[in-house]
Amino acid sequence: MTSPLEAPLAWMTSIKAKLGVVVLGSVVAGLGGGTFLLLQGFRMRYSLVIAVVVSLVVIQVLARGVTAPLREMAAAAGRMARGEHGVRVSPAGRDEVGQLAAAFNSMAAELERTDAQRRRLVADASHELRTPLTALQAQLENLADGVTEPDPAALEVALAQTQRLSRLVAQLLDLSRLEAGEVPLHRRRVLVADLLESAAAEARAQCAALGRDVAVVVESPPELPLDADPERIAQVLANLLDNATRHAPPGSTVHVVGRAEGSRAVVLEVLDAGPGVDPADRERVFDRFARTDSSRSRAAGQTGGSGLGLAIVKWVVDLHGGSVHIADPDDSPAALQPSGGCRVVVTLPI
Template sequence: MTSVKAKLGAVVLGSVVAGLAGGAFLLLQGFRMRYSLVIAVVVSVVVIQVLARGVTAPLREMAAAAGRMARGEHGVRVSAAGRDEVGQLAAAFNSMAAELERTDAQRRRLVADASHELRTPLTALQAQLENLADGVTEPDPAALEVALAQTQRLSRLVAQLLDLSRLEAGEVPLHRRRVLVRDLLESAAAEARAQCAALGRDVAVVISLDEHPDPPDDGEGLVLDADPERLAQVLANLLDNATRHSPPGSAVHVTGRLQEDDGRPTGCLVLEVLDAGPGVDPADRQRVFDRFARTDTSRARSAGQTGGSGLGLAIVRWVVDLHGGSVRIADPLPDLQPAGGCRVVVTLPA
């Protein structure tokens, strides 16, 4: 039955029919009316108990499952075979339990991964400071630079964690204003080149902006209505990933263009960051935007690479979503990436 009302009606009807049938049978057997009436009522009550037990069984199961979930057992599920309101409630309960289980697993993973990421620079910093304190290492500029690098890495990780938590909580409003795309790309490329020089990365950063012949910008070039600080953060994270994984002597390309449909601009700006690194396996292209994501390909941490915090792309996704855009990892471009690599495509309303 597809309705609880129908089931309850069937229970009442079944108990009445059973009581009347029992009473009539007893009268035919010669029992007195008062005895037959009492026995008929008892039979009706027993039938109600039997039939109602089957109707309320899913509710009792959900009550027991809710108690187990309250004790932290998020893997519990209930049977949702019925098509009535109780069956729909059971299906919703299972969906809620699955979401709670997933959220709890993410929370546990976040705590474990954050602890691991924080412990790595702290351990290195502690070892370096102990060597300096014990006189094993001379307090020369080189030793202090190592300690400073670990401190800066720890500071970046904490800042990224705070940014991500604020973004997820919706506590970071966008301060939108007119942003010239060319200025945004040139500034991001200059910062990336300076970072490569400071970290000893032999990687060039090349920008290319394909502006439409008639952009709606009064001749100034492509313009976005966006938060320049947050978009700069997006490009900084993407360029940091790209330059870190690019081989020495290669180039990272940053391109910008208006998205077109049949030769007509669609009102969206497409930014692409292309590197010549190992690339990302197609099966991992969606997962890399999760917090602390690690891929199983050679693009993950390897010998001689410090790796990132696993938060940069998560922040990229949140900032792009706040602007009403999208971000994805696409197949490499043969013209600019003949040896393969990673190609991140960001689409923003222009």
């Protein structure tokens, strides 16, 4: 804690009042000192010089509490410009300078978090890009060296890795555009059933191409309207269905449900019968490159995703003014309850 000698006038809550006290204190000290010296028999010119020196000393002492925090913030800003984002300034009282110091510390903390997120994003993106590239390089080297025959099966493996790499790059670009606010919404009135059927058809085709024995069933009123960007909502449904069909056990069914919630919102649900998500991880799975410790992770023998799909879902839903969360499967309609599984609920304003 700063002592009164190090920061006099720190108890005052206004910088204007502090400056007034500094000026008044220097004038009173100068006049009082000069008058005292004159009464002691000093000559006028000596008394005047000594009075000016006393005034300057008083100004230096009283102004220390005003200028010291500003000098500290200037030094801290210079260190932050050199990349030292962990620097902070000490509290500087309750006046405007103190408020500026508090805002400076908040800004520094946010900048430190942003820099940590940027470093983590670069590291995670590098790791995710390296995985399919390594597999693709190994496959192509085997083909070039004659270890593997260039038959359709070997080419399909190379194609699958190329497609995975392409999806990851597309997701990274989408996420960067969403965060930068460069993806405007083109809202129009659409029917929820049409959106769900289109997304389900694409999911069925993808399951057939990847050999996933998973059915996709749509449940929605035929005339339920929604005011939204159909392209972005299709992206949300594609990511949710890809996640659901990837983790659903063979022979199971993924349910896509659309329903009205009163007259103000539409609820979209995607339910699968997979391992589900631990309640402690249900908020974290919407973070970029999030990995959970549950059996829905890559270690469970599933084909792992990029960790970006749900992050993009959350960004798009937020842009529409809606919300998304993972709910308990037991709370879904009885006819649609899977055995365990995961239930993702998206709420959008009509």
